[in-house]
Amino acid sequence: MKTFLILVCSVALACSATAAQKDNKQKKQAQKSRQAQSAQHARPAAAPKKAAPNRYQPASRPTTSYQKPKGRQQVNRQVYQPKSKVAKKTPQKVATQNTQARQYAAKKTKQNQQVVNRQVNQPGANAKKAKKSSQQITAQNAQAGRYANNAAYSKKGKQWKGNTASAAAFQSNKKYKAQRFNLASNTRPTKYNSVRFQQNRRIQGSQYWQGKNYWAFRNYSPVWHDRGWWHNHYNRVVFVYGGWYYWNSGWWYPAWGYAPNSYYAYDGPIYAYNSLPPDQVVANVQAALQAEGYYQGDVDGLLGPLTREALAGYQRDHGLYETAAVDQPTLESLGMS
Helix, strand or coil, X not given: CHHHHHHHHHHHHHHHHHHHHHHHXXXXXXXXXXXXXXXXXXXCCCCCCCCCXXXXXXXXXXCCCCCCCCCHHHHHHHHCCCCCCCCCCCHHHHXXXXXXXXXXXXXXXXXXXXXXXXXXXXXXXXXXXXXXXXXXXXXXXXXXXXXXXXXXXXXXXXXEEECCCCXXXXXXXXXXCCCCCCCCXXXXXXXXXXXXXXXXXXXXXXXXXXXXXXXXXXXXXXXXXXXXXXXXXXXXXXXXXXXXXXXXXXXXXXXXXXXXXXXXCXXXXXXXHHHCCHHHHHHHHHHHHHHHCCCCCCCCCCCCHHHHHHHHHHHHHCCCCCCCXXXXXXXXXXXXX
């Protein structure tokens, strides 16, 4: 009986030992499988091999994602967009241009008004043209492509400044050839009234005519002397249309007092063009103004109101001082150099 019990206990112990070993073995296998799986998940995936580039096909461009900018970024994008997508003129630029345009228009209106005021103060037939409004003068200047900027007043220097354009810039392309006209210079004319002698008279507006070409107008003042005095002081004295003229430094002047009841259609200097006497100088100027379409009268050699009006119109349209007389810049502009 004891032997039977011992045998049964031994068999039970052996079975339990075998079951424990099998259980331990299963646990070890499960632990090894879990470790292998965790190691497999921790290992980084191998990068796929890049395909060799095909030299016969163009490389594909990388694609980038676009994200719509917000807030200040959107404003900056609009500012730096190409000109085709952005407005050509900003409001500030448009406002600046409008201001400049208004200032330019006001300046031209003021200059045209100055021209009208100067014409009103001129004697003789020029008073008719002085009645034209500044709008009419502006329209005429626009048609001719020029502006009548004969003088401008400088507030800083408190003086008048002439047009900076040189008279040489307005010279005619064709040269005028001096002529000798058959004039009745030995007779006293009745076409225009004779001007009177006014001692210490100054030519109106001459103080604004700057430059050496206008010194004769700025310095002119009529003087009265007898015939002997004139001959003692000047070598060249000529008789023209009932009056006597003396030559001085390239200009002709009336010799007041040389003879009683002398006749002068104009009291002032006349530029001595090509060493011609005063009547021939005026006649050549009248012929040149006829060719330019400014003078419609007769070529008579008298510097009367019609000739002076034509001279003033030509000088105004060509940016010269309106002397309404025969001066060197006007003759150069007419091609009479």
